[in-house]
Structure formats: C-alpha cells, structure tokens
Amino acid sequence: QVQLVESGGGLVQAGGSLRLSCAASGRTIRTYAMGWFRQPPGKEREFVVAVTWNSVNTYYAGSVKGRFTISRDNAKHTVYLQMNSLKPEDTAVYYCAADRDFRGTVYLGGGGMDYWGKGTLVTVSS
16 A cells, blocks of 8 residues: 655745645655656546656646756655746646556546545646
8 A cells, every 4th residue: 555645835926936745655666667647626536747767757737847847855755846927827736646567648537546535635826
C-alpha cells in the first residue's frame, strides 16, 4: 500500500503561484509513476500532469503546460507541483496519485492510477 498526503493548497490571487507537495509513505514510490489530477467545483476529475519513475518523461494537460511543473524527490518520497500564473479556472481540489506502471493516455480520462491522496484545495481569486 502507498499512502499519499497532499499539502500546500490555499487561496491565491490570479497571477500568483503555489507549490503543492505530496508526501508518500508505505511502499517506496521510487519506481512508481506519479501524477497530479484536479477536480474543479461541479466538474469531473481531470488529468493535470504525470511523470515517469525516473523523471525522464513528463506529460502535461494542455491547459497547464508552460505554467505548471512537476518534480519528484525519490529520496524524500515526495512529489511537487509548482503552479505559476494561476488563473481562476485552476480552482479545484488537487489530488496526488501513484501508479505502479506508467500508462500514459489512460490518465487523460481523469483516472488510471493505483493510489490516491485525499486532495488539497486550491482557490484562485480574480
């Protein structure tokens, strides 16, 4: 089992930045693909970004590409999401997730990961 706990959410003005963290415990995530998803108010959960276990490949949703950056520190069992130039439409609950095997396009449907955190709320005011 892998337990994931997100932190770093909060209220920020449009144009601002936030960094989310995801701390993993239980099994090591060293060999797991990791990702961030989000669920805007009243909408379905959607894919944001995923990274392979060795950080060689990252995949971003078009809506966040160029503004968000995922990184991971396997030694600290932590994954980060740096969010810059935030927009009101980025308001959502953000979920960290882990997958034993990277499955790429499967994530585009908003799921496909093996383990999920409980989420952290990001609110961007206009």
